[in-house]
Amino acid sequence: MGYDQLELEFSVFEETDSDLLEAGRRLFAGPCDFLKGVVALDGLPEPTRIEVCFAGRSNVGKSSLINAVTGRKALARSSNTPGRTQEINFFELGVRHYIVDLPGYGYAEAPVDTVRKWQALLKAYLSGRVSLRRAFLLLDARHGVKPVDEEIMTLLDRSAVTFQVVMTKTDKPGKSALSANIADVKRSLKKHPAAYPDLLLTSSETGAGIPTLRSVINGLT
Numbered sequence: 001m002g003y004d005q006l007e008l009e010f011s012v013f014e015e016t017d018s019d020l021l022e023a024g025r026r027l028f029a030g031p032c033d034f035l036k037g038v039v040a041l042d043g044l045p046e047p048t049r050i051e052v053c054f055a056g057r058s059n060v061g062k063s064s065l066i067n068a069v070t071g072r073k074a075l076a077r078s079s080n081t082p083g084r085t086q087e088i089n090f091f092e093l094g095v096r097h098y099i100v101d102l103p104g105y106g107y108a109e110a111p112v113d114t115v116r117k118w119q120a121l122l123k124a125y126l127s128g129r130v131s132l133r134r135a136f137l138l139l140d141a142r143h144g145v146k147p148v149d150e151e152i153m154t155l156l157d158r159s160a161v162t163f164q165v166v167m168t169k170t171d172k173p174g175k176s177a178l179s180a181n182i183a184d185v186k187r188s189l190k191k192h193p194a195a196y197p198d199l200l201l202t203s204s205e206t207g208a209g210i211p212t213l214r215s216v217i218n219g220l221t
Contacts, residue, residue, distance in 0.1 A: 010186040013198035015212040024214030030094045032070045037087035041124050045090055047131035051098040052217055054166075056138030057148055058104035061168040064204040065138060066091075066101055069213050076101050086118045088125060097217070098131070105148055126159040133220040134196070135163040136213075141170040141201070144181035145188040157194045164196035165189065166213065171203040 015021055038044055056062045066076040075091065089101040103118060126132070135156055139149060156163045165185060170178060182199065189195040200216070202209035 010189050010195075010197050010199060012182065012201055013212065013216075014201075014209070015215045017215075020215045020219065021211050024211060024216075024218040027094060027097070027218045028069065028071055028214050032072060032075065032091055032093045032099070034075065035090040035092050035098075037089050038121075039087055040121065041128075044088075044125070044129070045098070047129060049092075049098045049131060050096055050133055050220055051100060051129065051131040052134050052136060052220065053100035053102055053132060054136050054138060055102045055152060055163075056104060056168070057140075057146065060104065060138045060140050061204055062101065062104060062138050065166070065168055065202060066099065068202075068204040068207065068210050069217075070099065086114060088121065100132075105152060123155065123159070126156065126161050132161060135161050136166045136200075137163045138166050138168050139185060141167040141178055141181055142173045144184040150188065153188070153192045153195070157192050160194065162194055162196055163192075164198065164200065164216070166200045166202055166209075168202055168204065170201045170208060171206050 015024075035045060036043070054062055054066055063076040067073060070091070070093070076089070086103050088103070091099040091101070093099050102122065126135070137149070137152065137156070139145060153163065167182070167185065173181065182201075185199065189197075200209055200213055202213060204210075
């Protein structure tokens with residue numbers, strides 16, 4: 001945390017060091033299994049592992065990305081109804097890491113009481129999880145930043161949780177549309193002190209950017 005956004009130059013990152021890419025590949029070639037779904041703070045596992053979480057609005061492709069980065073076809077399950085899945089899902093990666101899948105935000109069809117409870121749980125998790133090294137915030141490359149994404153970024157700022165944007169579905173828009181949306185994301189991130197300066201571009205369908213994301217996670221200590 002504590003980056004000076006006025007001085008940061010946000011850029012697209014792609015790992016080119018073959019040793020780092022191989023280390024990331026090896027990490028995700030090992031065991032990765034579902035541990036538990038959590039609906040209250042007292043259900044959180046002990047913070048004894050390096051932890052990263054994935055957040056994104058509904059239908060951003062979060063489950064597909066988690067499945068792609070872990071190399072499992074159905075590790076994370078998606079719901080077509082926004083707000084339906086209200087658990088924080090923990091996955092054990094090897095012996096040192098937790099991968100955490102946060103419910104998709106965007107609550108048009110979720111009951112108001114359910115939304116309040118989940119938002120309270122999310123805030124408590126983000127504010128108090130000492131083992132959380134980074135949040136990966138997923139943005140659809142076809143649409144860029146939506147108002148609801150700005151709300152989550154602000155929550156991450158206030159929680160002092162470093163977040164790194166991962167743009168999904170980069171194979172879908174045309175080159176000019178993708179460039180425009182990347183520029184839009186960069187402008188938005190300058191307002192958020194918890195934003196990490198390197199953007200990651202991914203596609204779960206083509207595999208683009210997946211090795212880099214694995215390497216980034218492996219490099220967190």
